[in-house]
Amino acid sequence: MxxxxxxxxxxxxxxxxxxxxxxxxxxxxxxxxxxxxxxxxxxxxxxxxxxxxxxxxxxxxxxxxxxxxxxxxxxxxxxxxxxxxxxxxxxxxxxxxxxxxxxxxxxxxxxxxxxxxxxxxxxxxxxxxxxxxxxxTNQELISAGTKTMDETDQAIERSKKVVEQTMEVGTQTATTLKGQTEQMGRIVNELDTIQFSIKKASQLVKEIGRQVATDKCIMLFLFLIVCGVIAIIVVKIVNPSNKDIKDIPGLAPPAPSRRLLYLRTPEHLE
The missing domain is CATH 1.20.1050 (Glutathione S-transferase Yfyf (Class Pi); Chain A, domain 2)
Known part of the structure; x- marks a missing residue:
């Protein structure tokens, strides 16, 4: 038409x-x-x-x-x-x-x-x-039905393989994630240890700094004392008659020896 x-x-x-x-x-x-x-x-x-x-x-x-x-x-x-x-x-x-x-x-x-x-x-x-x-024809219908069943079985087998592969990939992924999680945990622990060590080192550096400062002060005082003693010795040598340093122990001249006067009795006089 x-x-x-x-x-x-x-x-x-x-x-x-x-x-x-x-x-x-x-x-x-x-x-x-x-x-x-x-x-x-x-x-x-x-x-x-x-x-x-x-x-x-x-x-x-x-x-x-x-x-x-x-x-x-x-x-x-x-x-x-x-x-x-x-x-x-x-x-x-x-x-x-x-x-x-x-x-x-x-x-x-x-x-x-x-x-x-x-x-x-x-x-x-x-x-x-x-x-x-x-x-x-009937034979063609039987052949077509048999072929359809075979293709269906093959499709089911392919689906099973896909499911197995998917499960295997999922298992591998879970194992990998577990390993990465454990590794991250170890990294966190190491970072905590490093942070603690840094804190201890900072405290130690502060203590050493305070100790060094104290030692410097002591050495400065000792230096001043030595300088003062040297200055006194120099002054004493240059001006021995200086009364300001006469009574300093070890630097003043020795005191004159004194003789004891014994009173003589009449018996001694005889």
Whole structure:
């Protein structure tokens, strides 16, 4: 059905046009793929076509959202036409997906899953899953289910490894923090010891300073006394008759010896 026959808003027309452009690119791409003989080039071409299919899927979902937003303003006939167009686009996209699967199998690549276009793509809706499942055989459904279970198991194993690695990193971090805490405690104790030693050294320096000052005072007094004694000796030598220093012990001249006069008795006189 042509887009002009559909009751679409300008936004829907733009999305619809982009989807149709991608479908034409997919058709041309698969036609070129038949002419490519090199397997590497075929794989590269399939990757490009997979990107186109991923873009188509996104645009179809956006088309569905816009349709639902306009559903209340459209007539039932218009809503039915838009829904039929969406189903037609989904069916066409599924045909390209099936074609891609055929080429992938011919290349010997077993890692193919219907509508699995890589990381970052949202999961198909329930309606799309039903449509895709209806186009698959029982063997394909069993294979797809088995592969999904295997991928789920692998995802669980990867999650377990991530959890184990996280726990290991957490244990190592806790051990490192504990060691750093103990080291900080030792540093604090050493700083306290150094501070105590500095205080004791300051007190000792003050005591030594006071003792040195006292010793200097004593030496000064002794020096003054010696100077005074020397000055007295010099003065005594220069002026021995000086009465001011006559009575100084050790410097005054010796006292004259005194003779005792004995009274003579008459007997001595005879």
């Amino acid at each position: 042509a887009s002009s026959d559909l009751p679409m808003t300008p936004q829907l027309e733009q999305i619809h046009g982009e989807i149709r452009d991608n479908f034409r690119a997919l058709a041309n791409g698969f036609q070129k793929l038949d002419k490519i003989k090199d397997s590497n080039r075929q794989s590269k071409q399939l990757e490009e076509l997979t990107g186109k299919m991923r873009e188509c899927k996104r645009l179809i979902k956006e088309f569905d959202r816009e349709t639902k937003d306009e559903e209340a303003r459209n007539t039932p006939e218009a809503n039915k036409l838009l829904n039929d167009e969406k189903q037609s686009m989904i069916k066409e996209l599924n045909s390209y997906v099936a074609l891609r699967k055929t080429y992938m199998n011919s290349l010997g690549n077993k890692k193919v899953e219907l509508f699995d276009m890589g990381a970052g793509v949202s999961e198909p809706t329930a309606e799309e899953n039903v449509q895709m499942a209806s186009s698959m």
